Amino acid sequence: MKPFLGIDISTNTENEIKNGTELLTQTTPPELLAKLENATNKLEKVVKKAELPGFWQFVHFVTGLLGFIFGIGAVGSLIFGTFREGIKNAPWLYITFLVCLVIWTILTLIGSKKKNKVYGAKENLKTKDDALGVYDEILNCLGVPENAEEVDILCCRYKIENGQPKVFDFPTQPDFLNLNFSIYKDTHNLYLANTGGKYAFPLNSLRTIRTIGEGATIPSWYKDKSYQSEEFKPYGFFKNRFGVLCVPNYHILELVANGELLWIYFPNYEIRTIENLTGLKAWGE
Numbered sequence: 001m002k003p004f005l006g007i008d009i010s011t012n013t014e015n016e017i018k019n020g021t022e023l024l025t026q027t028t029p030p031e032l033l034a035k036l037e038n039a040t041n042k043l044e045k046v047v048k049k050a051e052l053p054g055f056w057q058f059v060h061f062v063t064g065l066l067g068f069i070f071g072i073g074a075v076g077s078l079i080f081g082t083f084r085e086g087i088k089n090a091p092w093l094y095i096t097f098l099v100c101l102v103i104w105t106i107l108t109l110i111g112s113k114k115k116n117k118v119y120g121a122k123e124n125l126k127t128k129d130d131a132l133g134v135y136d137e138i139l140n141c142l143g144v145p146e147n148a149e150e151v152d153i154l155c156c157r158y159k160i161e162n163g164q165p166k167v168f169d170f171p172t173q174p175d176f177l178n179l180n181f182s183i184y185k186d187t188h189n190l191y192l193a194n195t196g197g198k199y200a201f202p203l204n205s206l207r208t209i210r211t212i213g214e215g216a217t218i219p220s221w222y223k224d225k226s227y228q229s230e231e232f233k234p235y236g237f238f239k240n241r242f243g244v245l246c247v248p249n250y251h252i253l254e255l256v257a258n259g260e261l262l263w264i265y266f267p268n269y270e271i272r273t274i275e276n277l278t279g280l281k282a283w284g285e
Contacts, residue, residue: 001254001261003165005155005179018155020199020262027197032138036195039131046127050118052111060107061243067100068241135195139182142198144191148184149273153192154216154250154265155179165263174217174244178267185277192264207254207261209274211284216250216267235269251282 002008002019009015028036052060118124139148154176158165167175181192189200217240221227227237227245236248251271253264266274271282 001165001263003156003158004262004264005153006165006263006265007155007157008160008165009157009168010159020257023199023201023257023262024197025200026142028138028195029141032134032141033195036131036134036138039127039134042127043131046118046124050115052107052114056107060104060111063100063104063107064243065241067097067104070097070100138195139193142193144182144193144198145184148182148191148193149277150222151181151183151270151273152178152218152222152267153181154218154267156265174219176216176218176250176265178218178220178222180222183273183277190277201255201257201264203278205255205257206278206280207256209271209278209280209282210252210254211249211282212252213249213284215246215248217244217246218267219245221245232269235267253278253280 004020005018007015007018051057119128156176157168159168160166179194181194183193184191185203187203189202190206191201192199223232225231227235238246238248240246247267247269250265250267251274253266253274255262255264275281
């Protein structure tokens with residue numbers, strides 16, 4: 001079995017070949033890709049402008065991490081003694097925790113205010129609209145219907161262990177990259193399309209949907225509504241101690257392509273869309 005758009009680094013850590021590209025039935029014209037790259041570069045400048053300077057991003061991360069560590073220590077000292085005893089025996093623990101908490105909170109508020117100001121500027125809103133316009137132009141070129149839904153598909157680097165793909169991850173970094181796709185079907189195929197092109201999966205090749213009872217960390221959020229909104233609250237989002245966005249489980253749509261199993265990974269919050277389009281029901285942990 002192979003993860004869709006996954007990269008196998010079992011024997012070659014420099015490998016960049018993605019699985020499933022043979023199922024790409026239509027590619028985006030070069031002129032549209034160039035137009036998208038230009039719009040994306042402008043948008044990236046806006047995003048960079050909205051961020052805290054590099055030094056303060058580092059301070060924000062360090063104070064958050066230290067605050068978490070010393071906070072655990074402070075709580076632990078209360079378990080084995082009183083607050084007064086904790087202050088007397090290790091005042092530095094509580095002082096460091098409070099200092100880190102204050103600095104982290106201040107930088108969080110400053111960062112949030114800066115983002116709102118930059119993203120709300122008229123010229124930056126136009127930059128975003130221009131990029132979205134090019135994206136819509138590409139989807140139209142690929143023949144994606146207007147009623148197509150959008151889903152996040154997970155891709156990863158992995159190693160084969162005991163005959164199974166094992167996601168290769170670092171604690172401080174997301175283990176999956178979530179890519180935004182338009183998804184729809186006709187009488188013959190299930191389609192996934194994004195700026196790179198359109199993939200087709202014969203409906204009769206779809207086998208099952210597995211539920212994987214492990215957490216998945218992702219770097220981006222593409223939905224219009226926040227992951228903290230009521231709509232997405234049931235899916236159990238949280239951020240780990242490194243500030244990386246996590247979902248408690250994910251799913252695999254299994255299909256047969258060219259005589260072998262292909263696994264399409266997707267996060268738990270896309271399950272209803274995938275089930276409705278495929279007619280399959282998720283099972284597992």
